[in-house]
Amino acid sequence: MPKNLKGKDIAxxxxxxxxxxxxxxxxxxxxxxxxxxGVAKIDPELCIGxxxxxxxxxxxxxxxxKPRKKKAAVAQKPALAEYKGVAxxxxxxxxxxxDVSWELMGKARELAEKLGVxxxxxxxxxxxxxxxxxxxxxxxDVVYVMDNPLLKMYLPKVYGKALVQLCNEVKPEIVLIGAxxxxxxxxxxxxxxxxxxxxxxxxxxxxxxEQRLLMMTRxxxxxxxxxTILCRNHRPQMSTVRxxxxxxxxxxxxxRGEIRxxxxxxxxxxxxxxxxxxxxASDVGEVDIARVPxxxxxxxxxxNSQYFPMLEGLAHLLGGTVACSRPVVQAGFLxxxxxxxxxxxxxxxxxxxxxAVSGAVQHLVGMQGSERIIAINTDRHAPMMQxxxxxxxxxxxxxxxxxxxxxxxxxxxxxxxxxKL
Amino acid sequence: xxxxxxxxxVPDTTQVKIDPETNTLIRSGVExxxxxxxxxxxxxxxxxxxxxxxKITVITMGPPQADSALRECLSIGATDxxxxxxxxxxGADTLATSHTLASAVKKLSETEPVDLIICGKQAIDGDTAxxxxxxxxxxxxxxxxxxxxxxxVDAAKNTITVRREIEGGCQVIxxxxxxxxxxxxxxxxxxxxxxPELVRSLRQEVKVWGAKELGVPAETLGLKGSPxxxxxxxxxxxxxxxxxxxxxxxKEQAVQGFLDTIFKNDSAILxxxxxxxxxx
Numbered sequence: 001m002p003k004n005l006k007g008k009d010i011a012x013x014x015x016x017x018x019x020x021x022x023x024x025x026x027x028x029x030x031x032x033x034x035x036x037x038g039v040a041k042i043d044p045e046l047c048i049g050x051x052x053x054x055x056x057x058x059x060x061x062x063x064x065x066k067p068r069k070k071k072a073a074v075a076q077k078p079a080l081a082e083y084k085g086v087a088x089x090x091x092x093x094x095x096x097x098x099d100v101s102w103e104l105m106g107k108a109r110e111l112a113e114k115l116g117v118x119x120x121x122x123x124x125x126x127x128x129x130x131x132x133x134x135x136x137x138x139x140x141d142v143v144y145v146m147d148n149p150l151l152k153m154y155l156p157k158v159y160g161k162a163l164v165q166l167c168n169e170v171k172p173e174i175v176l177i178g179a180x181x182x183x184x185x186x187x188x189x190x191x192x193x194x195x196x197x198x199x200x201x202x203x204x205x206x207x208x209x210e211q212r213l214l215m216m217t218r219x220x221x222x223x224x225x226x227x228t229i230l231c232r233n234h235r236p237q238m239s240t241v242r243x244x245x246x247x248x249x250x251x252x253x254x255x256r257g258e259i260r261x262x263x264x265x266x267x268x269x270x271x272x273x274x275x276x277x278x279x280x281a282s283d284v285g286e287v288d289i290a291r292v293p294x295x296x297x298x299x300x301x302x303x304n305s306q307y308f309p310m311l312e313g314l315a316h317l318l319g320g321t322v323a324c325s326r327p328v329v330q331a332g333f334l335x336x337x338x339x340x341x342x343x344x345x346x347x348x349x350x351x352x353x354x355x356a357v358s359g360a361v362q363h364l365v366g367m368q369g370s371e372r373i374i375a376i377n378t379d380r381h382a383p384m385m386q387x388x389x390x391x392x393x394x395x396x397x398x399x400x401x402x403x404x405x406x407x408x409x410x411x412x413x414x415x416x417x418x419x420k421l
Numbered sequence: 422x423x424x425x426x427x428x429x430x431v432p433d434t435t436q437v438k439i440d441p442e443t444n445t446l447i448r449s450g451v452e453x454x455x456x457x458x459x460x461x462x463x464x465x466x467x468x469x470x471x472x473x474x475x476k477i478t479v480i481t482m483g484p485p486q487a488d489s490a491l492r493e494c495l496s497i498g499a500t501d502x503x504x505x506x507x508x509x510x511x512g513a514d515t516l517a518t519s520h521t522l523a524s525a526v527k528k529l530s531e532t533e534p535v536d537l538i539i540c541g542k543q544a545i546d547g548d549t550a551x552x553x554x555x556x557x558x559x560x561x562x563x564x565x566x567x568x569x570x571x572x573x574v575d576a577a578k579n580t581i582t583v584r585r586e587i588e589g590g591c592q593v594i595x596x597x598x599x600x601x602x603x604x605x606x607x608x609x610x611x612x613x614x615x616x617p618e619l620v621r622s623l624r625q626e627v628k629v630w631g632a633k634e635l636g637v638p639a640e641t642l643g644l645k646g647s648p649x650x651x652x653x654x655x656x657x658x659x660x661x662x663x664x665x666x667x668x669x670x671x672k673e674q675a676v677q678g679f680l681d682t683i684f685k686n687d688s689a690i691l692x693x694x695x696x697x698x699x700x701x
Contacts, residue, residue, distance in 0.1 A: 026512035026644030058651035188554035197648030272596025394668025
């Protein structure tokens with residue numbers, strides 16, 4: 001145990017374990033901690049050995065052994081106990097619900113059962129009756145419907161106000177929102193107005209039963225580290241989850257539930273006007289690669305227009321499409337919407353087929369949720385080959401034709417399907 | 422036009438890794454960079470100022486070292502820079518961060534009213550995309566996230582028109598200023614700093630504001646003002662690869678061997694995939 005010149009037992013930080021979150025700096029009452037070279041460092045002469053930094057360090061990187069009185073368990077504030085139920089924001093587009101909302105309904109069911117509460121649906125929009133019924137079929141107990149012409153098109157201020165109103169009136173303890181462009185946009189508006197905690201892009205959600213807290217796990221530092229986050233003293237606990245992270249629950253049309261109408265308070269301030277909407281056509285350039293079950297992903301080493309029809313043929317044979325890594329977009333070979341990875345799209349297809357994709361970290365974080373990974377590469381040491389379930393060492397120009405023939409031979413019914421190419 | 426760019430200095434996340442043996446962070450050689458989305462935001466602001474005239478103030482919340490990220494922005498055309506640095510800001514989540522940034526924008530507006538805030542759509546270390554909308558909400562500004570093109574600024578009507586990339590397509594939307602834009606990389610690559618600009622960026626004074634300058638109570642900032650807290654961190658379960666099929670040696674044998682294995686081990690996945698194909 002180190003002591004300072006005054007003979008006080010002091011805390012010490014293990015630099016290798018420090019993640020540079022700076023939480024200890026905010027907690028230290030004597031301003032003894034500073035960031036030095038990306039890690040926290042304690043000034044031994046300023047440290048008073050109070051151990052506050054040890055309590056808050058998420059990485060357990062502070063050495064301090066002085067016996068301390070255990071903090072009395074903080075009783076949940078009575079105001080927090082008023083909040084009950086797991087709510088899901090049901091996102092709609094053109095009278096259809098986003099799949100991610102139903103995926104979250106399945107997760108909400110699981111969390112609600114652990115807490116012994118109901119699953120609630122928050123459904124702002126217009127003519128939403130069919131969607132409300134669908135919400136019940138997917139596991140919702142009570143759907144709160146806010147039907148108002150102002151909610152026809154999404155605008156952050158209006159939808160933000162609608163959801164804040166629902167949160168204040170219904171008081172759910174948890175609100176789950178799909179991490180779609182719309183969901184990410186509105187969730188932050190709501191959390192800021194209510195002044196509660198919001199955790200983005202969670203990949204794991206669970207309940208700490210003892211404390212009745214939502215444990216939100218998300219990747220951070222570009223997916224290299226996982227962090228579990230809590231929102232202890234504010235309600236609702238809000239979380240967004242990307243599409244295709246949670247499992248789609250089974251739809252049960254016979255399920256019973258309740259639909260309650262809520263009157264929207266309205267919005268009177270001037271609003272932006274949507275001038276135009278240009279839908280992305282589903283041709284080669286413009287398809288949502290995050291929603292396709294099979295992706296043939298082209299890497300820098302396969303950036304060759306001669307072989308592109310062959311790779312596209314493989315994708316179509318399996319009912320999929322082509323995507324790519326960042327260098328392929330930079331080379332102007334494929335458009336940005338096709339890019340997988342940190343600055344592109346996160347995908348989790350059933351089958352990911354990487355063709356000469358080396359597997360830079362930025363790419364891996366965008367596809368490591370894939371169910372099965374096949375990699376074709378001449379370099380057996382490429383990172384992608386280390387994580388692939390099926391690494392094939394070889395030149396794709398040779399391997400892929402073999403692969404196409406082999407698949408056709410095994411599944412004769414596919415021949416008709418591939419004829420459309 | 423007075424444009425504020427909110428930027429963040431981030432570790433080059435591609436270099437941060439966990440040592441699988443010791444479960445500790447390997448950070449030797451990890452550089453700090455200006456968040457790539459934010460550099461695009463500054464470039465967008467520079468283009469607007471070139472077209473409509475005005476000035477750009479770039480602000481960041483961070484430790485004293487974040488000064489270098491601000492200077493990088495000055496070198497590519499920002500006019501002024503303010504570093505928001507105080508122990509009271511440390512340990513902030515997105516709610517507390519948006520509070521600090523919004524307070525700084527309010528303070529800037531006292532002397533020169535702010536017309537537009539531009540920031541990157543997200544930072545590459547946290548990837549939350551929450552701070553921008555948080556700042557807009559606190560200030561009551563119109564927010565336009567995922568902007569891929571700035572189409573028009575109408576000074577007479579005091580409006581801005583942008584194109585946004587959203588679910589299923591892109592949206593052209595017009596709203597009144599002041600507004601906040603969060604921008605996509607597609608908006609355009611930043612320019613290279615010229616030598617005179619580089620020299621200016623190094624010589625120019627960067628103001629430093631703390632909680633006192635912002636006039637905000639410390640309990641609403643940093644760790645104390647953050648509803649969320651990190652409970653623990655851990656390395657993601659590594660994906661373990663399978664045995665390789667060596668097509669370099671014998672391509673027919675390797676491909677057949679691969680197909681035999683996948684059709685045997687993953688018949689369920691293949692059946693599902695091929696079924697969805699037959700439907701289409």
